[in-house]
Amino acid sequence: MKDELIKKIFPNVKDYTFYEEKYPERELGEGKIVTRFAPSPTGFVHMGSLFSAFVASKAAHDTNGVFFLRIEDTDQKREVENGIENIVRDLNNFDIKIDEGVLSSTEEIGSYGPYIQSKRKEIYESYVARLLKEGLAYPCFLTEEEINTIREEQERNKEEIGIYGKYAKYRDLTDEEILNKINNGEKYVLRLKSPGNINNKVKIKDLIKGELEFPENNLDIVLIKSDGLPTYHFAHAIDDHLMHTTHIIRGDEWLSSLPIHIQLFQVLKFKLPKYAHISPIMIMDGDSKRKLSKRKDKEAAISYYHELGVDKDVIKLYLLTIANSNFEEWYLANPREDINKFKFDFKKVSPSGSLFDMEKLLNISKNYMSYLNKDLFYEKLLEYTKEYDKELYGLIVKYKERTIDFINIERERKKPRKDYSSFSEVRNNIWYMFDELFIKEDKEYVFPIDISKEDVNELLTKYLDNYYNEDDSEEEWFNKMKELAQEFGYATDMKDYKENSNKYKGSIADVSNIIRVVITTKNTTPNLYNIMKILGREELYKRLVIFNN
């Protein structure tokens, strides 16, 4: 195509070499990876997109490379208000550092911008102008109805669907014919004049999927739509070339358009980046699996975990577990190590999609919570209750020391207790430590053996009056418990009790559980010795009084 006609189509178009010079090769050094996360601004980040963003940022940061955020807003129908801000916020919440790119709808950092596609219109024009000049692109005047008719015909004849061969009616128009049509005001798109042949094979090595083979692309795909904005395919080639992305990490729904992308890079004489296509996270829907869906699955929303009280670090651990099959083993060997020390490896990514497993996630959370030190646990509990349980929040602020002491029962040791898999579970285990709640809650005392209220009262009174001493060590405490058991005709040795249960009213286990129930109303709690000590003598008497009423 002649320059005059190109000028007619794009009056102020710059030569593409302008941009080649403006965005020079990055000087990062050997082995540094440049990746990007390129979402549409259609709302919040969900588990699936978080997964690819997380993997991409990890891959880049492991090599001290660059991870940037680009916004793909060329499909303006789908946009949502504050879309960009929400994405940036969600990434920040997950400590995914944006080295470069969009920070909000008005700010960005980095020297390869703009990073919002709608602001890059003239860049795309320069490159499509080059293709027009080289005869590798052309204006196509097919109307929507015509395209539909073509598709119907192709479906009838069981032919490949799309614009190619004889269906590419405007492929070989002369400049003059084109000019006439444009002057007539006919609407058009700009299409690739595909040099491909469907009978040829194109091979590519994907970092996750391995060796792949596709038929070559032969479709004259649209490069620039009639609204002047580029298609995903074209923008991807231009942007990732100019931004010098080294690794395209994205969902495997893009796999089938890979031949198009390869061809675009060839036609534009760009160096092809490396590709890594991640399989989607799946979920069971009845008997069959499907992709985890932002719309259908509550587990897909990050806010779901926030409400549950599952820490964001747990989500990261989970995502790494499904991303790299050797991570779990590494983490098991280094349970309290900073996960940034684990190096992501493309070779260890499963080519098939993993099923989302809530149980596994909660188990990771349980371990994580058990490894938190008492102060950090307390802080995170404050944060959680402040938002989701104001009443408990007030109490743990008021009784800070008591709360921390309780949290710390059997915590500071090599293999800590694992009581909670989310912060929302804490209330159910701690409420009885606070007078306000203990008095208020409906209480039902269920004892391990058949025993009258009077006998319980006698047992407790005797225990508190004659045996219990706040300063006792755990061993002394337990010995006294045994003495009490003996005095009331309970077995002090569990083995003995198992063999001769008919000689006793019950066992020492029953005695301590009777005490446990009066004090807490629960028949399972953390170590009773610690609980009594934390509550204090006076409080213990009070609970006996409450029981008797």
Add this chain to the structure above:
RNA sequence: GACCCGUUGGUGAAGUGGUUUAACACGCUGCCCUCUCAAGGCAGUAUUCAUGGGUUCGAAACCCAUACGGGCCA
């Protein structure tokens, strides 16, 4: 319907031709320890790697076909 990817226990998976009568982790079951729970210890949980055929002295691993699942273009 065309094309592409995948298929190892309930789940995540290790595994790239012989040390695999399939690692590890979650879950589940049982036992032990034990004042309850949690934790911990021990054991069990795939007669076999979707199915059929082939290559090979030897296959979960390589090849072909079929089935199923997923994706994508519509």
